Amino acid sequence: MKKRLLAVGFGIFLIVLWYVIARIIDTTFILPTPFEVLAAIRNNFREIMTVHFVATMRVVLIGSLISLVLGLGFATAMIINSSLEKAIYPILTISQTIPSMCLTPILVMWFGYTVTTRVIVVVLMTFFSITVNVFDGFNAVRVETRELLSTYGANRKQIFWTLQVPTALPYFFTALKVSIPWAVVAASVSEWFGAQAGLGHFSKERMLSLDVPGLLAPLVVVSITALAITELIKFIERKVVTWENDI
Amino acid sequence: MLEFKNVKFIYKSGVKEPILENLSFKVEDGEFISIVGSSGSGKTTIFRILNGLEDIQEGSVEIDGQDIRGLKNYSSYMPQKDLLLPWKTIEKNVMLPMSIQKVDKDLQKERAIEMLKQVGLEEYANKYPKDLSGGMRQRVAFARTLCAGANLLLLDEPFSALDYITRISLQEWLMKQWLDVKKTIVFITHDVEEAIFLSEKIYVVSGRPITDIEIKEVDLPYPRTREMLLDPRIQRLKEDLIDKLRTTEEEE
Ligand SMILES: Nc1ncnc2c1ncn2[C@@H]1O[C@H](COP(=O)(O)OP(=O)(O)OP(=O)(O)O)[C@@H](O)[C@H]1O
Ligand SMILES: [Mg+2]
8 A cells, every 4th residue: 555655656746747847848849748738638538539549449459369369379289289389489489579569660561551560560569478478377387286187197188277277377467467558559659650540640640730749648548548458457367366376 | 905026217317326126015905004214215206106107117016916007096196295276175176186087076076075074174165275274285185185086095295394283183183094994005204203103014215226125013003192102112113213214314
């Protein structure tokens, strides 16, 4: 509770600091005050929420679902086939360090300014951490427990479902908490390259007309959305993972 | 009857020296046997072979004259740590061996409740492992071991992680369980007094490789009490065993 209070206090301090600096600079198109940004959100609220927020979130949703299916599929395939693991796993861990957003220009060349391009950016952003985390989770099973089950006569399939899947659940949630907020950011940024709608698209339009409060408004929406998604995932995690992993 | 016949065993990984060499011994049905020996001598290895987790290089291990390689569910293993699954209720944990063996669902539940009654924990059926003390968890692990259905129970230092008072009360409890269920128990321990209190015979293992086992009989009637341990004969046996363990420790 005290930690919460400190964080909230510091947040308020930063906003006040922002306000003070903005007042000193006193030029809206360089640094608007928080109130000007809030006003920009209020004035464009309908458009931002019904058009752009929806467009961005659609990309996030499609991309995340694809990553989920691919990630769980790849992690499971690597468990089933160990030569597949030896071939793929090292590449997966290395590719996590590639800033996937930087690949957007190439994707634009291949697929144009389309939803496909942006969905792929989101997939690239989330797929690796889901795959690697879930796979690590499958392998976090204690050798002794696995052996105990095999003394009961368990086959690999039974060990997978009774032991490896539950053990991997907390790892799965960690991956979601890390990657889904980034998916929102990646989807917005990729809209800068060109899109018909979306929070990033809205920002870019406003930049071209030097409307800085309007440029920042979707950014606030993106941040709040990312935070809300994280909290939602944490909430679901608390409902699902009621135990402490020490298998 | 369990029988090791001229068994030779080497771990495939690690040091390539044999752990067991030409080792033979027997355990009769319904006996309570303790295995004592210094740390790293190969006691757990004997259990791993019995469980089918390791393959021997020479000789054979037989149950009632049949090689264990052709048998299933002939022994139930209880490791030192309880290894209860934290996401399953106590009842579901006890049912685990049966659910793996695809026993009928209703029967699983019935047996699990029966076993929990046996270990005195039926009111904890729907609780989770984190709600139980170390001693209770060990009793649940024992109930789970019984549910694996075998007549030969292999207990590997099941009480060594518990505090002294819990340990001695679980020893008394285990003795009653054995007198009740009449299964064969092979019990690994470091604790000489524990071995004497519980078992009919104590198998002392020593040397690398282990080539034979020295058998000490504990000449006390059941049910036993702690006072019986004060008998001078038993005190001498205890000193004798401690000496043996000490000299083997020094040799290594
Ligand atoms: N999986 C393994 N691979 C290779 N060597 C092993 C393995 N497990 C045990 N060993 C070695 O075999 C020897 C016997 O080990 P074991 O676990 O059977 O001893 P123990 O008598 O049970 O000891 P403790 O009393 O400490 O439990 C040890 O030297 C150990 O290092
Ligand atoms: Mg051991």
